Amino acid sequence: MSRLITQLNIGLIGGGTVGGGVYHALQRNGGLISSRLGVKLCVSQVAVRNLSKPRPVDIPQALLTTDWRAVVENPETHIVCELMGGLTTAKAVVTAALKLGKPVVTANKALLSAYGEELFELAKQRGGNLYYEASVAGGIPIIKVLREALIGNRITRLYGIVNGTCNYILTRMKLEGADFGAVLADAQQLGFAEAEPSLDVDGHDAAQKIGILASLAHGFWVPPERIHTEGIREVTPLDIQFAAQLGYTIKLIAMVKKFEAGKSSKSSRIQVSITPTLVPNSHVLANVNHVFNAILVRGDVVGDTLYYGRGAGQDATASSVLSDIADAALDLRCHTDQRVRAFVPHERDGKVMDIDDTVSRYYLRLSVIDKPGTLARIAALLGQSKIGISSVIQPEGHEGESVPLILMIHDASFSAMRKALTKIARLSVIKGAPVLFRVENFE
Secondary structure, eight states, X not given: OOSSOOEEEEXXXXXXXXXXXXXXXXXXHHHHHHHHHTSEEEEEEEEOSOTTSOXXXXXXXXXXXXXXXXXXXXXXXXXXXXXXXXXXXXXXXXXXXXXXXXXXXXXXXXXXXXXXXXXXXXXXXHTXXXXXXXXXXXXXXXXXXXXXXXXXXXXXXXXXXXXXXXXXXXXXXXXXXXXXXXXXXXHHHHTSSOSSOHHHHTSHHHHHHHHHHHHHHHTSOOXXXXXEEXXXXXXXXXXXXXXXXXXXXXXXXXXXXXXXOOTTOSSOEEEEEEEEEEEETTSGGGXXXXXXXXXXXXXXXXXXXXXXXXOSSHHHHHHHHHHHXXXXXXXXXTTOXXXXXXOOOOOTTOEEOOXXXXXXXXXXXXXXXXXXXXXXXXXXXXXXXXXXXXXXXXXXXXXXXXXXXEEEEEEEEHHHHHHHHHHHHXXXXXXXXXXXXXXXXXX
């Protein structure tokens, strides 16, 4: 490539919501970006699956092709943007580009969750780089924060609301007292939730995102299967009502906690989990509502920092993709070897804790037969596991065979809680499966 670079060509792989949004944003602000970078950016080709499919953004037919390999392998394509989603073809695209030593920009969290470690190593070997700001939290520049801005900090805590669909559902359930199913149906109609919503509401989307952040923050790749994942299907208006009485709001919280190695171990341990969590109403995350995302990062030098914004959508995602394109362009223009490496494995002995070993306070809802001695029997089983009760709510006025019983539990290991609940569920006075949520005070 010439020493004096005046134009860089971008090959977009994918012309749907994200790809179309990036194309539109470049048409809108390309001149501004070019003036800031000192090099012109041009979309030279757009690979799509179907040339005749209607698109959210009008892309000239002359730019379209169904042959992604022709785009990636074209010597005049300087930056490859994989914006098609999915795993199989997306992996082939990214792999082919990296093998050619080309910089790759992706918004594909599922791809990175499944194959990130392999792809980062390939980028390192072939002299390319992989940029992935848009893979987590849409328009919030959290990757750049962890990789660059907080490079001088040990990250001790990271808490995130990283799935807008779940946050929208929980917000409306709180504000309106509506059922999960009804709000989910509205979210699907409005386009906030997919027709098949399990990726979002069962926590898997959030797990992919927090796995990327945990890996980046702690310097070793977190296997997806080690992330404890729970969704929000079990949250009811009753839970939200009782949480409010206790001074809490229920949010789906992605959590990364670091615990220093003990004397018998050289490796540090981290907890990585996605769970419905009771958040104190006084905490800033309790007030992040609707489709917005927020991530709180605690560094040992800087303390707590908060990042807030739209976590999904065409424009928010496109903004992060443009940031990565700009970084890739600067690297190429300045002839640098990866100004900032995509991922640096600096803590190879780090480990993810087994969820059974984690300790938390808990909110426990039981459906019980209302008769004398019920609470005593439950308390006895908890006591046998050395689990203490901090408060009890047994509301009046509930009709039917059973009534709700709400217990707030002192700090206990998840293993102890799980074993105690197995015994409690066998009691004749218990009707229905116990519901357990974590309580977080962000200490």
